[in-house]
Amino acid sequence: MIPLELTKALKDGNRYAVLIHISPDGDAIGSSLALAHTLISLGKKVDLFCQDTLPDSYEFLDGVKLFKRSLQPEDWYDTSVIVDCSDLERLGSLSVIIKSSAKSLNIDHHITNSYFADINYVDINAAATAEIIYEIISELAGTIGLSVAEALYTGILTDTGNFSFSNVTSRTHRITADLITRGVNPEKISILVYKNHSLNKIKLWGRAIDSLETDYAGKFAMITITSDMFENNSAKEFDVEGVVNFALDIKGVELAVLIREMITGGVKVSLRSKNFIDVSRLAAQFGGGGHKKAAGCIMKEGIEQSKAIIKTAVAKIMNNMKT
Ligand code: AMP
Ligand code: MN
Ligand code: MN
Numbered sequence: 073m074i075p076l077e078l079t080k081a082l083k084d085g086n087r088y089a090v091l092i093h094i095s096p097d098g099d100a101i102g103s104s105l106a107l108a109h110t111l112i113s114l115g116k117k118v119d120l121f122c123q124d125t126l127p128d129s130y131e132f133l134d135g136v137k138l139f140k141r142s143l144q145p146e147d148w149y150d151t152s153v154i155v156d157c158s159d160l161e162r163l164g165s166l167s168v169i170i171k172s173s174a175k176s177l178n179i180d181h182h183i184t185n186s187y188f189a190d191i192n193y194v195d196i197n198a199a200a201t202a203e204i205i206y207e208i209i210s211e212l213a214g215t216i217g218l219s220v221a222e223a224l225y226t227g228i229l230t231d232t233g234n235f236s237f238s239n240v241t242s243r244t245h246r247i248t249a250d251l252i253t254r255g256v257n258p259e260k261i262s263i264l265v266y267k268n269h270s271l272n273k274i275k276l277w278g279r280a281i282d283s284l285e286t287d288y289a290g291k292f293a294m295i296t297i298t299s300d301m302f303e304n305n306s307a308k309e310f311d312v313e314g315v316v317n318f319a320l321d322i323k324g325v326e327l328a329v330l331i332r333e334m335i336t337g338g339v340k341v342s343l344r345s346k347n348f349i350d351v352s353r354l355a356a357q358f359g360g361g362g363h364k365k366a367a368g369c370i371m372k373e374g375i376e377q378s379k380a381i382i383k384t385a386v387a388k389i390m391n392n393m394k395t
Pocket of ligand 2: 093096097099100156
């Protein structure tokens with residue numbers, strides 16, 4: 073059930089800021105666009121924000137050009153809506169919105185959500201925040217036109233790994249069935265999202281796969297991407313989305329890690345589990361978060377030191393795992 077105070081807050085305001093997390097993914101982008109289109113159709117003034125550049129693969133979504141990178145001093149909102157974001161740090165420089173808007177709303181599905189807003193609606197059973205946004209839009213009696221439907225479909229498609237992860241439920245399929253009824257073409261979206269890579273991206277993926285190391289009788293696999301690899305292949309940071317799955321998809325691997333240098337300094341770690349390990353707890357040890365089977369964190373140490381730290385934490389898990 074959507075809390076009444078949440079729908080009321082989405083009806084009562086006039087000026088809305090809709091914000092998403094750093095390193096934005098399909099769910100964050102699709103959910104925020106769908107909500108923004110709906111609020112606009114209800115007569116609200118809406119601005120969309122993301123600190124980072126959006127990946128090329130989502131360029132086809134209606135409204136992506138509207139995203140702003142930073143808040144201006146003259147910007148003010150009676151309501152800020154933060155979607156698909158587990159904590160304020162994940163907003164990067166945009167976290168000041170909490171202070172500069174009268175009311176903040178947090179709509180999310182991460183198990184590690186820190187309930188940072190005035191009104192928090194966190195449904196950890198939703199496969200994607202886009203599922204929650206679909207239900208909110210239905211309740212608001214907003215129209216689900218093709219732009220909104222495609223945005224929501226893209227959010228669900230990408231957060232479920234093409235409808236393959238453990239988070240997929242009958243609710244997921246009921247919602248996507250309705251979105252298809254409303255005009256979404258699954259093949260078209262699939263081609264735009266998954267079959268539209270730049271050559272540089274595929275070359276980066278090749279280098280990434282070359283770096284694969286395994287341990288614990290093949291139950292652990294790790295990929296390393298250094299900034300040199302980005303530069304040598306003229307690849308962009310967001311080109312790494314999905315690469316961790318090459319490690320996870322190996323037969324017998326239970327825990328996969330992608331560790332990569334960030335342009336802004338520090339290291340980004342992506343963690344994935346196939347069956348038993350709760351990687352959200354592993355990420356939380358380093359100030360990160362996520363879901364049981366997909367989580368991440370950012371480390372300040374250099375790449376080699378970060379790898380050593382992660383490997384020590386992994387050793388504790390793997391040594392405790394029954395064989
Ligand atoms: P990624 O590895 O970036 O694809 O992220 C996997 C999942 O973990 C997503 O649900 C992210 O929202 C979450 N996540 C990634 N990095 C962080 C972080 N630094 N803090 C909290 N959650 C994160
Ligand atoms: Mn996300
Ligand atoms: Mn999500």
